[in-house]
Amino acid sequence: MVTDTDGYIQIIEYLTEHLSLFENSTPPKHAKETVISAIEVELCGQIIMVCSQNKDLTFNQRNAIIREVDAIVYDLEEILSGVLNNPVNAEQLAFIKEFASLIKNLFDTVIHND
Numbered sequence: 735m736v737t738d739t740d741g742y743i744q745i746i747e748y749l750t751e752h753l754s755l756f757e758n759s760t761p762p763k764h765a766k767e768t769v770i771s772a773i774e775v776e777l778c779g780q781i782i783m784v785c786s787q788n789k790d791l792t793f794n795q796r797n798a799i800i801r802e803v804d805a806i807v808y809d810l811e812e813i814l815s816g817v818l819n820n821p822v823n824a825e826q827l828a829f830i831k832e833f834a835s836l837i838k839n840l841f842d843t844v845i846h847n848d
Contacts, residue, residue, distance in 0.1 A: 735802045737809075741840045745833070749813060755829050756817045765821025769830075772822040773810055776834035777803060784841045791845070799841065806837060 736742050756769065767775070781803050785796055811818060822830070 735798050736837075736840045736844050737802055737805050739840065739844065741843065742806075745836050745840065746809065746813070748836070749810075749833060752829060753813075755826055756814060756820075759817075759820070759823055759826065761821040762823045765823075767822055768819050769814060769822045769826060770811070770818040772827055772830045773807065773814075773834075776830050777807065777837060780834045780838035781841070784838055784845070787842075788845055795845075802841075 781799060784799065785791060791799075
């Protein structure tokens with residue numbers, strides 16, 4: 735669905751261009767969540783919006799979206815493996831939110847072009 739598109743490859747390249755945000759970063763003094771938990775929360779929120787904005791999606795299409803999100807999270811775990819459990823700082827969280835929005839936009843594009 736999305737993980738085999740050029741758009742997804744570009745989004746992953748965008749992430750790799752910004753890896754310095756996650757490497758050697760200064761953790762916040764009062765960390766509330768980790769990098770992986772922030773990714774999960776933001777991606778889940780965006781995917782919930784995709785599904786709620788596209789009420790005509792079939793059960794199978796929704797399942798395909800969930801499988802795609804699992805694959806995306808797996809890719810992110812591979813790319814960010816060294817920092818997944820680090821506390822997330824404000825700059826990283828802003829990037830994660832932007833990244834999740836890009837993923838949502840990619841799903842929106844694929845859904846509307848089918």
